[in-house]
Amino acid sequence: DQQVKQNSPSLSVQEGRISILNCDYTNSMFDYFLWYKKYPAEGPTFLISISSIKDKNEDGRFTVFLNKSAKHLSLHIVPSQPGDSAVYFCAAKRADTGTASKLTFGTGTRLQVTL
Amino acid sequence: DVKVTQSSRYLVKRTGEKVFLECVQDMDHENMFWYRQDPGLGLRLIYFSYDVKMKEKGDIPEGYSVSREKKERFSLILESASTNQTSMYLCASSPVAGKRTNEKLFFGSGTQLSVL
Numbered sequence: 001d002q003q004v005k006q007n008s009p010s011l012s013v014q015e016g017r018i019s020i021l022n023c024d025y026t027n028s029m030f031d032y033f034l035w036y037k038k039y040p041a042e043g044p045t046f047l048i049s050i051s052s053i054k055d056k057n058e059d060g061r062f063t064v065f066l067n068k069s070a071k072h073l074s075l076h077i078v079p080s081q082p083g084d085s086a087v088y089f090c091a092a093k094r095a096d097t098g099t100a101s102k103l104t105f106g107t108g109t110r111l112q113v114t115l
Numbered sequence: 116d117v118k119v120t121q122s123s124r125y126l127v128k129r130t131g132e133k134v135f136l137e138c139v140q141d142m143d144h145e146n147m148f149w150y151r152q153d154p155g156l157g158l159r160l161i162y163f164s165y166d167v168k169m170k171e172k173g174d175i176p177e178g179y180s181v182s183r184e185k186k187e188r189f190s191l192i193l194e195s196a197s198t199n200q201t202s203m204y205l206c207a208s209s210p211v212a213g214k215r216t217n218e219k220l221f222f223g224s225g226t227q228l229s230v231l
Contacts, residue, residue, distance in 0.1 A: 009155070034219070043119070043205055043222030044158070089157060102173070103220060105150075105158035 003027045004092050006106040013113055019077040021109050023090030026071065030092040034103065035064060035075050038087045047088075048075070080113045087111075118142070119223035121206050127229045134193040136226050138206030145211040147189035148220065149173075149181065152203040164189055165211070196230045203227050 005024045013019045023033075031052040036044035050057040050064045050073070057064050063076045077084055090106040122137035140147065148163040150173075160173030162181040170181050178200060182190045189208075193200055204227075207220040 004157075006157075036220075036222075041124075041224065043207075043224050044220075045222070046219045049219070091158075102148075102160065102163060104160075104174075107155055107157035 004090055004104050004106040006090055006109045008109050010110040013080045015113055015115055016079045019080045019111055021075040021088050023073045023106055025092050029094045031095040032093040033073050034091045036089045082113050085113045119206055119208055119221050121223040121226050123226050125227050128196050129231055132196050134196050136191040136204055138189045139187050140208040144208035146209045148207040149191045150205045198230050201230045
């Protein structure tokens with residue numbers, strides 16, 4: 001049962017354009033959402049997060065939007081750069097997970113930014 | 116910078132062998148996690164630990180066990196390796212809930228395990 005879904009396994013975007021990565025979730029107990037970026041041969045690194053009490057969070061070129069009623073979030077990268085080429089994972093945390101930050105991850109979207 | 120170190124980058128083992136994957140973090144984090152990453156399945160939680168000698172099962176614990184004798188070290192054990200345990204294994208750590216970065220996991224570089 002995939003509670004966090006990234007329906008696009010891959011995305012190709014031209015340099016300078018906007019990249020939009022999507023994520024859907026099914027569990028209404030999720031209260032915190034994160035995006036991680038993963039390069040080959042490296043572990044995932046934290047990119048940006050959003051609490052369920054907000055609908056938008058921005059950090060430089062990266063913006064995450066949350067639509068709670070639709071159980072949907074998206075990551076916008078503007079402008080896209082070749083160094084953004086990586087696999088992006090959406091992750092979610094349940095409100096009742098206690099002291100450990102137990103995250104549920106999506107399947108990932110491979111972003112390729114072309115010149 | 117937080118450093119999470121996994122002892123091996125690549126590992127090849129035979130079916131039935133007992134396999135130990137080691138992970139060490141240097142930031143005094145209370146929580147440590149083991150995930151596996153498989154194509155089309157994303158990252159799935161195997162086990163996590165929120166304190167020394169404490170452990171809890173994740174979503175896919177079958178065929179695995181863990182050990183946390185010291186705060187900085189978290190070991191994943193495959194009691195009898197099988198081919199379906201061929202995967203990328205990722206260790207992560209995080210501070211305890213209540214601190215500002217409590218939701219953020221810090222990952223190691225991963226161990227690619229092949230079971231033949």
